[in-house]
Amino acid sequence: MLNSHPDTHPAQGIVTQLRAYLAQTDLPDDGRLPPERELSAALGVSRTELRKALDVLEAEGQLWRHVGKGTFMGSRPLDTFADIAALARRSNPAEVMRARLVIEPEITRAAAFTATPAAISEMRLCLTRSRQAETWRQYEGWDTRLHRTIAEATQNSLLLGLFDTLNAVRRAVTWGRLRTAPVRPLPTHHSFAEHDAIVDAIEHRDMAGAAAAMRAHLQTVERKLLEKQMRAANED
Amino acid sequence: MLNSHPDTHPAQGIVTQLRAYLAQTDLPDDGRLPPERELSAALGVSRTELRKALDVLEAEGQLWRHVGKGTFMGSRPLDTFADIAALARRSNPAEVMRARLVIEPEITRAAAFTATPAAISEMRLCLTRSRQAETWRQYEGWDTRLHRTIAEATQNSLLLGLFDTLNAVRRAVTWGRLRTAPVRPLPTHHSFAEHDAIVDAIEHRDMAGAAAAMRAHLQTVERKLLEKQMRAANED
DNA sequence: ATATAAACCAAAAAGCAATTGGTCGTTTAC
DNA sequence: GTAAACGACCAATTGCTTTTTGGTTTATAT
Structure with a gap:
């Protein structure tokens, strides 16, 4: 309905949209961003497309995700170097x-x-x-x-x-x-x-x-x- | 004030009674013994007296206790705090x-x-x-x-x-x-x-x-x- | 005086519901 | 026809409540 013109790759546009959102939004102290379901609604895109964009940013190392925890900006905290x-x-x-x-x-x-x-x-x-x-x-x-x-x-x-x-x-x-x-x-x-x-x-x-x-x-x-x-x- | 009185009579008997109980009872794998309230009832002594006896055994290093966890035989596991x-x-x-x-x-x-x-x-x-x-x-x-x-x-x-x-x-x-x-x-x-x-x-x-x-x-x-x-x- | 019983406390555990990223199957739209 | 959208489900994780447990205090009785 909204994007009736799939002229370019839609995912690319969502990536830039997501980047803009992250740039202008105040994230909490731990860098956690809203859950995918909320974020997709806030950005007016489907969760599937949002996840594609998140995949890109994750591949770039700009954020990391974990089930049950959430999605976070920055690099994944190195766990238990105290092995x-x-x-x-x-x-x-x-x-x-x-x-x-x-x-x-x-x-x-x-x-x-x-x-x-x-x-x-x-x-x-x-x-x-x-x-x-x-x-x-x-x-x-x-x-x-x-x-x-x-x-x-x-x-x-x-x-x-x-x-x-x-x-x-x-x-x-x-x-x-x-x-x-x-x-x-x-x-x-x-x-x-x-x-x-x-x-x-x-x-x-x-x-x-x-x-x-x-x-x-x-x-x-x-x-x-x-x-x-x-x-x-x-x-x- | 601490141990000016050896007070051998009452507590000592319970200590031996407790030792006998521990010797004849099958403890679970983790060496945990019943909670104080149960144990005092099973031995037919008050919790106060049982605790005195447990204090003795703990001082001997034969068992260790922790609130919320319980009382265990053996030496306290050195919890590896690497996490x-x-x-x-x-x-x-x-x-x-x-x-x-x-x-x-x-x-x-x-x-x-x-x-x-x-x-x-x-x-x-x-x-x-x-x-x-x-x-x-x-x-x-x-x-x-x-x-x-x-x-x-x-x-x-x-x-x-x-x-x-x-x-x-x-x-x-x-x-x-x-x-x-x-x-x-x-x-x-x-x-x-x-x-x-x-x-x-x-x-x-x-x-x-x-x-x-x-x-x-x-x-x-x-x-x-x-x-x-x-x-x-x-x-x- | 001393022991006992009961109540209370905080730490820990256990159980439970809600949340969340990941995945699959079906439906919808162009 | 194909890809996006939607919904359902899954397992990991979190947050909360309840229960358990050793430790402590207080009142009571013997």
Whole structure:
């Protein structure tokens, strides 16, 4: 009825019409444009033709669509670059250790500012349990839980998420054969005193001290790891 | 006040009763045990007393609980927070800002140590382009790229991945209506000088200075954001 | 005093209806 | 005759409500 003269390719005209609409219309913050059914009615074209025009713009990369979600301007948001497996593949133990040295002291510093008494007593529990551990596996469990409790104490779910990601990559990265010995942790294990120092600093709201203690602890872990690596290399 | 009294008599019996129940009962695959209300009825004890017993077992690390989920045997599954959308849903602009303040200065510090001349000249390019930006969208593009170039300069793919995660969450979080104004960035925009200071410090291998400059920059951004929020609130 | 029962709370889950891009079949128009 | 238009349907997704669940508080009773 309306376009009684199909002189040119009709789709092309609808594309320009759609471009004009997008240029002059205020889109919401997320760049979402109206659903196809509404838009086709607003533009006075059929949904079929509108979809052809949208196909063109999508091929040009100017918008992206998804069933149930809608149609959005801009480029499709890259989903989950935080793929643990991919990260672990690209990374290596040395990088993980350096990343921990960058991230965890600052998380500890923040935790010293925000930790609740409940969080601190949970840290103390981890200290006690890790000392009572009969196997290295148990010890590692409490050690991991201590570090995560510190991250939780920041009361920042995003920081906690980043910590978890870091932790997941740490476990996923191949640490070669340098694994824990089957003997039980000795009471002179370096981490005990270092963990105590960290929690003490947090309890005293000593932000600088907490960060320094965590950094010192991780540096010790790094050194021990290198020594193990050396020994393993010499055994070959 | 906490555990001055061992109070072995009442709770201890329920703990053993609960242990016996857990030993003889077939739990589902996920290790979930009945809700407290059912379990207390089944064991013939009050919920208060059952909860005391559950507290003991939880402190021992034999089970974990979560509101809305339930109570489960074993150790709490370290929920892999790699999902950007889930993180964004749990987080908020204030958390994102705080997380940036915790993470990015240290990344900048590390970058000051490892940045190559090529990386530094790319940072300089971002500075120039951001000054030439005609729209806020363009400016944001170069600003984002500058920050990412700094993260790349750490030459640590894991740190870069964590930065990307942080950045993705930042974009995914709903910033409400406080969006960029449609005017072009003024030459007196605070970020210009601050960005310069960051890159200068990196170029001079001044790790402490680079971290401080980044922290100052982010604090300015935070302040400006709060001002915007205030203004938006007053307009309502 | 202490334990109990009940009520309430917020987080999480489960269920349900509405929305939305994608697809197919039939009808309509020129 | 051919292509557009229309309608119906589908599955993914969202938004909302209701239910469940651990955690907390309050009043009551023993």
